[in-house]
Amino acid sequence: MTELVIIGGGPAGMSAALAAYENGVRDILILERDERLGGILQQCIHNGFGLHRFGEELTGPEYAWRYEERVRELGIPFKLNTMVMNITADKEITATNSIDGIFTIQAKAIILAMGCRERSRGALNIAGTRPAGVYSAGTAQKLVNMKGYMPGKNVVILGSGDIGLIMARRMSLEGAKVKAVCELMPYSGGLARNIEQCLNDFNIPLLLSHTVVKVHGKKRVEGVTIAKVDQFGKPIEDTMEFIECDTLLLSVGLIPENEISRSAGIDINRITNGAYVTQSRETSIPGVFACGNVLHVHDLVDYVSEEAEIAGENAALYIKGELKNDIDIPIETDGKVRYTVPQRITAKEDTKIFFRVANVYENATIKVYNGDEIIFKTSKSKVAPGEMQCITLKAQLLQNAEKLRIGLEVF
Amino acid sequence: MYDVAIIGGGVVGGMLARALSSYKLKLCIVEKENDVAMGASKANSAIVHAGFDAEPGTLKAKLNVRGSEMMEQVAKELGVKYKRNGSLVVGFNDDDKKIIEELYERGIKNGVKELSIIESSELHTLEANISPDATCALNAPTGAIICPYELTIAAIGNAMDNGADLKVNFEVSKLNLCNEFYEITSTDGDMIKAKYVVNAAGVNADSVAAMANETDIKIHPRRGEYVLLDKTSGGLVSHTIFRTPSAMGKGILVTPTVDGNLLLGPTAKDMEDKSDTATTADGLSNVLANCSETTVGINLRDTITSFCGLRAVGNTGDFIINSTAERFINAAGIESPGLSASPAIAEYIIDMLLSMGLELTKNEKFNPIRKPAHLFRESSVAERNRIIAENRAYGRIICRCEGVSEGEIREAIRTNPPARDLDGVKRRTRAQMGRCQGGFCMPYITEILSEELGVTYDSITKNGGNSKLITGKTKEGCER
Ligand SMILES: Cc1cc2nc3c(=O)[nH]c(=O)nc-3n(C[C@H](O)[C@H](O)[C@H](O)COP(=O)(O)OP(=O)(O)OC[C@H]3O[C@@H](n4cnc5c(N)ncnc54)[C@H](O)[C@@H]3O)c2cc1C
Ligand SMILES: Cc1cc2nc3c(=O)[nH]c(=O)nc-3n(C[C@H](O)[C@H](O)[C@H](O)COP(=O)(O)OP(=O)(O)OC[C@H]3O[C@@H](n4cnc5c(N)ncnc54)[C@H](O)[C@@H]3O)c2cc1C
Numbered sequence: 001m002t003e004l005v006i007i008g009g010g011p012a013g014m015s016a017a018l019a020a021y022e023n024g025v026r027d028i029l030i031l032e033r034d035e036r037l038g039g040i041l042q043q044c045i046h047n048g049f050g051l052h053r054f055g056e057e058l059t060g061p062e063y064a065w066r067y068e069e070r071v072r073e074l075g076i077p078f079k080l081n082t083m084v085m086n087i088t089a090d091k092e093i094t095a096t097n098s099i100d101g102i103f104t105i106q107a108k109a110i111i112l113a114m115g116c117r118e119r120s121r122g123a124l125n126i127a128g129t130r131p132a133g134v135y136s137a138g139t140a141q142k143l144v145n146m147k148g149y150m151p152g153k154n155v156v157i158l159g160s161g162d163i164g165l166i167m168a169r170r171m172s173l174e175g176a177k178v179k180a181v182c183e184l185m186p187y188s189g190g191l192a193r194n195i196e197q198c199l200n201d202f203n204i205p206l207l208l209s210h211t212v213v214k215v216h217g218k219k220r221v222e223g224v225t226i227a228k229v230d231q232f233g234k235p236i237e238d239t240m241e242f243i244e245c246d247t248l249l250l251s252v253g254l255i256p257e258n259e260i261s262r263s264a265g266i267d268i269n270r271i272t273n274g275a276y277v278t279q280s281r282e283t284s285i286p287g288v289f290a291c292g293n294v295l296h297v298h299d300l301v302d303y304v305s306e307e308a309e310i311a312g313e314n315a316a317l318y319i320k321g322e323l324k325n326d327i328d329i330p331i332e333t334d335g336k337v338r339y340t341v342p343q344r345i346t347a348k349e350d351t352k353i354f355f356r357v358a359n360v361y362e363n364a365t366i367k368v369y370n371g372d373e374i375i376f377k378t379s380k381s382k383v384a385p386g387e388m389q390c391i392t393l394k395a396q397l398l399q400n401a402e403k404l405r406i407g408l409e410v411f
Numbered sequence: 412m413y414d415v416a417i418i419g420g421g422v423v424g425g426m427l428a429r430a431l432s433s434y435k436l437k438l439c440i441v442e443k444e445n446d447v448a449m450g451a452s453k454a455n456s457a458i459v460h461a462g463f464d465a466e467p468g469t470l471k472a473k474l475n476v477r478g479s480e481m482m483e484q485v486a487k488e489l490g491v492k493y494k495r496n497g498s499l500v501v502g503f504n505d506d507d508k509k510i511i512e513e514l515y516e517r518g519i520k521n522g523v524k525e526l527s528i529i530e531s532s533e534l535h536t537l538e539a540n541i542s543p544d545a546t547c548a549l550n551a552p553t554g555a556i557i558c559p560y561e562l563t564i565a566a567i568g569n570a571m572d573n574g575a576d577l578k579v580n581f582e583v584s585k586l587n588l589c590n591e592f593y594e595i596t597s598t599d600g601d602m603i604k605a606k607y608v609v610n611a612a613g614v615n616a617d618s619v620a621a622m623a624n625e626t627d628i629k630i631h632p633r634r635g636e637y638v639l640l641d642k643t644s645g646g647l648v649s650h651t652i653f654r655t656p657s658a659m660g661k662g663i664l665v666t667p668t669v670d671g672n673l674l675l676g677p678t679a680k681d682m683e684d685k686s687d688t689a690t691t692a693d694g695l696s697n698v699l700a701n702c703s704e705t706t707v708g709i710n711l712r713d714t715i716t717s718f719c720g721l722r723a724v725g726n727t728g729d730f731i732i733n734s735t736a737e738r739f740i741n742a743a744g745i746e747s748p749g750l751s752a753s754p755a756i757a758e759y760i761i762d763m764l765l766s767m768g769l770e771l772t773k774n775e776k777f778n779p780i781r782k783p784a785h786l787f788r789e790s791s792v793a794e795r796n797r798i799i800a801e802n803r804a805y806g807r808i809i810c811r812c813e814g815v816s817e818g819e820i821r822e823a824i825r826t827n828p829p830a831r832d833l834d835g836v837k838r839r840t841r842a843q844m845g846r847c848q849g850g851f852c853m854p855y856i857t858e859i860l861s862e863e864l865g866v867t868y869d870s871i872t873k874n875g876g877n878s879k880l881i882t883g884k885t886k887e888g889c890e891r
Contacts, residue, residue: 130688219877
């Protein structure tokens with residue numbers, strides 16, 4: 001029996017481990033399938049990590065190292081090159097590596113920190129040929145930053161998520177020509193600062209309400225056909241345009257890696273593709289917690305660490321038998337607020353609620369209702385789907401709460 | 412000098428090579444691509460048809476029924492996944508019922524066993540997710556599913572293990588009949604000699620026939636597009652579900668695959684270009700719009716990829732298996748049910764070769780068994796741990812979605828016919844075939860390929876030719 005097993009050694013897994021340690025847990029094991037700790041940050045060699053946490057701009061590996069160093073100092077055990085294949089509702093974990101072979105561990109508590117994967121071309125059903133030269137932006141990032149190879153010279157990027165934007169700049173710096181970034185929506189899903197620094201500074205056009213409808217080239221990409229889309233996202237026939245390129249990079253969304261969570265029977269939210277959790281980040285299986293990108297996709301790693309600390313702390317409480325579960329208040333959303341994390345509150349404490357909105361809204365008022373009564377209200381000059389929002393509900397607001405609803409109004 | 416040369420490394424050429432390798436013969440398969448199973452044999456519905464569809468008396472009917480009977484044993488010997496899941500042809504009204512009765516009659520004439528017509532209640536007990544509007548169905552329990560490229564690869568691998576040669580990147584452009592033999596020349600100017608030649612060049616079989624002065628065979632490509640869903644959707648149906656064919660067309664079939672995915676398709680559109688396997692927006696939307704006719708609850712959000720295959724439609728309506736020149740056999744127009752019929756086509760061609768004077772002596776050393784490519788993953792935990800202890804590479808998972816280890820990938824590059832590119836590794840191991848479609852593991856597999864093949868990282872291709880993955884180094888260059 002291991003008290004706490006953490007699946008995934010990215011920023012979420014490491015932060016959770018450190019928080020659990022600080023709250024008294026000593027019997028911890030981190031399982032990581034990659035050959036090092038740090039998760040996806042290993043390949044994010046640009047600046048911009050840690051502004052909120054450390055007040056300075058770190059690269060991804062630097063940010064990750066701050067945590068890895070602590071993990072090593074404290075002697076928290078981890079196994080690398082170890083892939084978790086399965087977990088059960090009884091918290092039995094099956095994993096594989098070269099040294100131990102296939103082995104099982106019984107855990108008292110589990111923290112899921114498996115991160116996410118990128119959506120692939122297949123999921124988009126883009127018509128055309130299937131040549132070499134179509135990569136997800138993250139794969140291209142890995143090739144360029146970790147392996148030192150260029151996946152192409154003339155590039156079109158589909159999707160204006162942050163990874164796509166960062167790669168537009170990276171490929172340009174490496175001498176490639178980025179011809180356009182096409183975005184299906186009328187707004188970008190990326191951070192405003194990335195659009196400025198990664199596209200505008202390099203004169204790369206951002207084509208909003210555009211998509212790639214066809215890939216050309218038998219063996220290697222020779223071009224793509226792009227088109228403007230109507231308000232339903234359907235390509236408009238007479239706006240089709242051929243762009244010659246040898247590479248198509250896709251930055252069309254991230255999907256939390258919840259296959260093993262599903263097989264354990266954990267309830268998964270269809271909007272976040274992550275587990276339903278309480279404010280302690282406990283999933284529908286008691287003693288199984290989730291944090292980081294496996295729970296919902298974050299834009300900033302600083303929030304990942306923050307969330308992971310909540311999960312680590314509460315896993316420690318669970319192990320000691322002290323996790324509070326005295327109330328049960330569900331949180332619902334209206335259409336303009338896509339989702340919240342957490343989706344339930346089970347303790348009367350000050351509670352931070354993270355959420356994303358469904359569209360770009362200006363002069364928005366966020367209101368929290370208990371039944372018909374407004375118990376909290378705040379205004380924002382602009383909100384966008386690409387930027388996660390957060391409000392804090394004071395404990396006393398939860399006094400008489402039964403069921404909360406978060407709504408957004410525009411004036 | 413070879414005794415027999417086979418042009419085309421598809422399922423027809425592959426099954427023939429394997430059957431011939433049980434005799435003392437010098438054999439060679441020549442294939443124009445970088446790997447085998449690159450034509451119709453990699454992109455089709457993967458159904459071993461029961462045999463009720465073909466017109467009685469045709470070669471299609473005869474060879475389908477015979478091939479389908481042989482397939483289970485062949486698949487077992489070759490270690491290929493095969494499942495007799497049964498086929499259902501679903502009807503919605505009286506017109507459909509009439510057609511189903513006709514299919515039933517045809518099936519009986521063709522010698523298909525265990526056929527029956529079932530009513531709504533029995534149909535819905537067999538398959539919970541069939542449309543509630545369905546009223547009847549033809550039930551063909553002998554219908555089966557198989558992995559077509561795995562079958563092709565395994566057949567050619569087994570032929571090679573038994574002594575056959577394989578030449579890839581050998582596109583036949585000229586056939587020269589000398590007195591005793593043929594000179595077979597490739598576009599690159601390579602040449603082999605063989606006493607007998609079998610043309611199994613799929614959609615190009617007419618051009619190869621023309622190289623031997625046979626110009627009556629005409630083949631045109633007919634496109635079929637598919638959408639493949641994730642394994643989370645694979646359990647929606649257990650049978651292969653066809654809609655009753657009508658004047659409106661054949662409808663979109665819904666079937667589980669042997670690997671547990673759900674396959675939807677195909678469309679049918681006549682084409683000109685024999686190499687155009689691009690998918691189209693129209694085709695894909697046709698699949699998506701019509702797949703729910705027979706089956707409810709298909710979750711298109713589970714889509715992981717789409718693809719397209721070309722049927723080699725001949726000009727006679729039947730398979731064209733004939734000899735139009737000395738010691739030269741055509742296997743042309745092998746459209747559906749060519750996969751199902753392939754073991755029987757091999758038998759049929761061997762009979763023709765025999766009657767042409769080819770001497771057949773049993774190869775005493777012939778071993779019909781091939782080690783299954785998925786042996787490791789299907790072994791017990793204890794067995795897998797024993798293998799990992801012996802070879803640590805089997806404990807290192809490279810493809811996360813499908814759980815494929817480094818050991819299995821290296822094995823695929825070392826086993827006949829060896830994988831030489833990323834797609835080759837994919838078809839042999841399933842690495843890159845899961846939900847992330849290679850996003851994570853592609854850089855690692857490239858590394859393993861470059862080590863095993865002893866070539867540089869940047870020379871690895873997706874599927875041969877100029878399908879290079881890398882266009883150069885970054886300014887700083889590589890870590891190694
Ligand atoms: C390609 C990409 C680029 C990004 N670029 C930026 C950026 O430029 N700026 C920014 O602020 N944010 C960026 N992000 C977001 C940010 O890096 C993430 O929010 C953060 O890394 C998430 O941390 P995590 O620990 O939840 O997930 P990850 O960093 O993904 O870590 C998850 C870890 O779990 C391991 N794991 C998963 N499944 C298993 C299993 N079954 N067994 C064992 N181990 C497992 C993985 O190998 C991985 O190491 C990027 C994210 C991605 C995917
Ligand atoms: C959409 C679709 C659905 C189908 N569904 C089914 C089904 O469910 N069940 C079933 O039984 N059948 C089905 N079929 C039919 C089946 O796929 C084919 O009958 C079978 O794969 C044909 O195999 P083959 O070896 O003749 O051709 P191919 O697999 O096309 O092989 C021909 C090979 O020859 C090579 N070649 C061509 N020209 C040259 C040259 N000049 N020199 C060297 N090599 C050359 C090609 O590269 C290719 O590898 C389907 C076909 C399609 C397209």
